[in-house]
Amino acid sequence: MAIADISDRRRYLAQGNVYLPHIAIIEKIIDETPGVRTFHFNFKDEKLREEFTFDSGQFGEYSVLGIGEAPFCISSSPTRRDHLEFTAQRVGRLTNALHRLSVGAEIGFRGPYGNSFPLDFLEGKNLVFVGGGIALAPLRSLIWNVIDNRDKYKNIDIIYGARSPADLCFKYDLDAWDKDKSVSMATTVDKGDESWTGREGFVPQVLEQVAPSPDNAVAIVCGPPIMIRFTFPVLGKLGFTPEQIITTLEKRMKCGIGKCGRCNIGNLYVCRDGPVFTYAQIKNFISSEY
Amino acid sequence: MANKKINKKNIAKLLGDWSKEFELFIPSKDEGIAKFAKWDGKDTSFLDWHRNTIVPPKAIFFPPVEEMFSFQKDKQSYHIELPSSDGQKQLIFGIRPYDANALTILDKTFKDTYEDPYYLPKRKNTVLVGLGCTKPYDSCFCTSLGGSPTDSANVDLMLTDIGDEFLVEGVTDKGRELMSMSSELEEATEADETRAKETKEATYQKVTRQLDTKDIEEKLLSSFEIQDLWEEIAAKCISCGICTLLCPTCYCFDINDELIKDRGTRFRSWDSCSFPVYTKMPMENPRIEKWRRVRNKVCHKYEFYPMNFDVIACTGCGRCVRQCPVNWDITQTLEKMQAKVQSG
Ligand SMILES: Cc1cc2nc3c(=O)[nH]c(=O)nc-3n(C[C@H](O)[C@H](O)[C@H](O)COP(=O)(O)OP(=O)(O)OC[C@H]3O[C@@H](n4cnc5c(N)ncnc54)[C@H](O)[C@@H]3O)c2cc1C
Ligand code: SF4
Ligand code: SF4
Ligand code: FES
Numbered sequence: 285m286a287i288a289d290i291s292d293r294r295r296y297l298a299q300g301n302v303y304l305p306h307i308a309i310i311e312k313i314i315d316e317t318p319g320v321r322t323f324h325f326n327f328k329d330e331k332l333r334e335e336f337t338f339d340s341g342q343f344g345e346y347s348v349l350g351i352g353e354a355p356f357c358i359s360s361s362p363t364r365r366d367h368l369e370f371t372a373q374r375v376g377r378l379t380n381a382l383h384r385l386s387v388g389a390e391i392g393f394r395g396p397y398g399n400s401f402p403l404d405f406l407e408g409k410n411l412v413f414v415g416g417g418i419a420l421a422p423l424r425s426l427i428w429n430v431i432d433n434r435d436k437y438k439n440i441d442i443i444y445g446a447r448s449p450a451d452l453c454f455k456y457d458l459d460a461w462d463k464d465k466s467v468s469m470a471t472t473v474d475k476g477d478e479s480w481t482g483r484e485g486f487v488p489q490v491l492e493q494v495a496p497s498p499d500n501a502v503a504i505v506c507g508p509p510i511m512i513r514f515t516f517p518v519l520g521k522l523g524f525t526p527e528q529i530i531t532t533l534e535k536r537m538k539c540g541i542g543k544c545g546r547c548n549i550g551n552l553y554v555c556r557d558g559p560v561f562t563y564a565q566i567k568n569f570i571s572s573e574y
Numbered sequence: 575m576a577n578k579k580i581n582k583k584n585i586a587k588l589l590g591d592w593s594k595e596f597e598l599f600i601p602s603k604d605e606g607i608a609k610f611a612k613w614d615g616k617d618t619s620f621l622d623w624h625r626n627t628i629v630p631p632k633a634i635f636f637p638p639v640e641e642m643f644s645f646q647k648d649k650q651s652y653h654i655e656l657p658s659s660d661g662q663k664q665l666i667f668g669i670r671p672y673d674a675n676a677l678t679i680l681d682k683t684f685k686d687t688y689e690d691p692y693y694l695p696k697r698k699n700t701v702l703v704g705l706g707c708t709k710p711y712d713s714c715f716c717t718s719l720g721g722s723p724t725d726s727a728n729v730d731l732m733l734t735d736i737g738d739e740f741l742v743e744g745v746t747d748k749g750r751e752l753m754s755m756s757s758e759l760e761e762a763t764e765a766d767e768t769r770a771k772e773t774k775e776a777t778y779q780k781v782t783r784q785l786d787t788k789d790i791e792e793k794l795l796s797s798f799e800i801q802d803l804w805e806e807i808a809a810k811c812i813s814c815g816i817c818t819l820l821c822p823t824c825y826c827f828d829i830n831d832e833l834i835k836d837r838g839t840r841f842r843s844w845d846s847c848s849f850p851v852y853t854k855m856p857m858e859n860p861r862i863e864k865w866r867r868v869r870n871k872v873c874h875k876y877e878f879y880p881m882n883f884d885v886i887a888c889t890g891c892g893r894c895v896r897q898c899p900v901n902w903d904i905t906q907t908l909e910k911m912q913a914k915v916q917s918g
Contacts, residue, residue: 301643301691302690304656349645350832382826390650535855535860543684544827545847550873551881551882
């Protein structure tokens, strides 16, 4: 995966300064699960609102000024541009502050950063999406992106799971994809409750049952590290080569632009050279510290 | 322009001439720790040190703590303001060759992909007047990294000690311009040139520590998975971070906000890959073990940076050796690694 071409993105810099956030306004808040919220937002600056573009898989640095900033992927699709979305799990200082905001509040945004899913490479192929928990966020941007350009792609398989029915994110999307005849959808939970009538079982097991063919196919996998670790071998068993598996990585980040140092995997910076990688690119590191 | 010279007694006058145009920084022990500080108009005591500052001059361009912007919140709205910059021209007097080299290395990171709006303007506004070393430390090894104690490659103007005087060489246009700004400089004679040449050769020989950097990238790559080697290398390190904070080529930083009532600032501050929190995430920390952090530090300098920018991110200044509280030693480390890889 190549480093993102940012030449056309420099014009988004606020006052020419890459660290300066643009002010954006929260327009809608959706409770996904008890700890996860999706925020719809738009830039305050009208010109930027119109000009701003990004690609599925890219992320931004979001600020609550006075508290700090953190990276979240843009979870909406670039094909649907009347607003932008991100989805944040409450885990610490900044995410708690975000969850305290209400509609109309101002946040800071700088980006888009990082590379993106390789649409050219995906075109004309069968796509297998494998997602777990909140990591559906980056996949979701791509899924809507390909659905909105449905002719360009062959079969679409989505395998998505969460710990429990209450932990499933984007239920409205899951319903829509379930109903969409051009998409085949398998939703699973590790453990159901009384009202759950769907599949039970871990994502890698369900993937093995669904058994998508590797012929002319690409698997796009996003999830917690434990899910990723168990999913790669299953894909291997199904016949997917490391070049046919795409994933996004997450590291602790600050600058988002390859300067502050902390997100490195060997010589690569996840913020600058990723977050989208093929399994072929990272398989040597996965075995050791990463 | 031909080379010039200046009598050491007249250095204060020379600095005085330049300080009319520039904000001038010199090596100073004013606050107890040797670092570059604003010139007070008279102090030239650093000329007798023959030694280098503990805090590298990178701090002038990339301060330990630096305001990125401030903001004010009224009602729902934020107002963001950049720190004011007067674009003041700066002059660093007495920078050592390996520290000037380190700035050339740092430039690569701060220019990469997106230009850093704090470091680069200061860099552009600053002229560097180098001062050749005369008494390298035992811990110096700049000659193993393509440098020399009197190297003029990364400065605008270069001074070489020739006894009672310094030979003054204009390296860049900016440097030659400096020469024309003071009447304290005299024409250098052939004898001065010869003395300078002799000093340079003699000082080069005084750097005794050597590091074999041949194929070092490849060797580090093959050592990467040898856990017991890295555990042994990291054993005595206490993760204090000094070797990275004081390293002239290290640039890691953290970003934080400070809020007092409705006014706040966002600032960045030096950080270090030696600290466990540096990479900490909610569920996991990829470098919780100390040997992984030490391995990252060494590999970053000698393997990853060369892969990205074609240059080793170490100038052999030896600060990490001198300042480490437990005598961790980078050249010994690399030698140990090389021996291990060679023995298979
Ligand atoms: C490219 C990228 C995309 C991301 N996309 C999303 C997303 O779409 N939705 C989402 O909910 N989260 C996402 N994350 C993770 C998110 O950035 C962190 O959860 C967030 O930074 C935590 O901030 P905090 O201030 O609330 O936590 P802190 O108070 O800083 O810390 C709480 C815990 O989170 C850890 N942490 C802090 N920063 C990060 C970080 N950048 N990455 C991982 N852990 C961190 C801390 O070490 C600590 O253990 C993404 C991360 C990256 C790198
Ligand atoms: S200065 Fe020494 S003890 Fe401190 S982090 Fe570096 S190697 Fe470890
Ligand atoms: S690694 Fe050590 S010797 Fe090399 S530049 Fe940094 S402080 Fe100096
Ligand atoms: S987040 Fe700073 S280098 Fe990647």
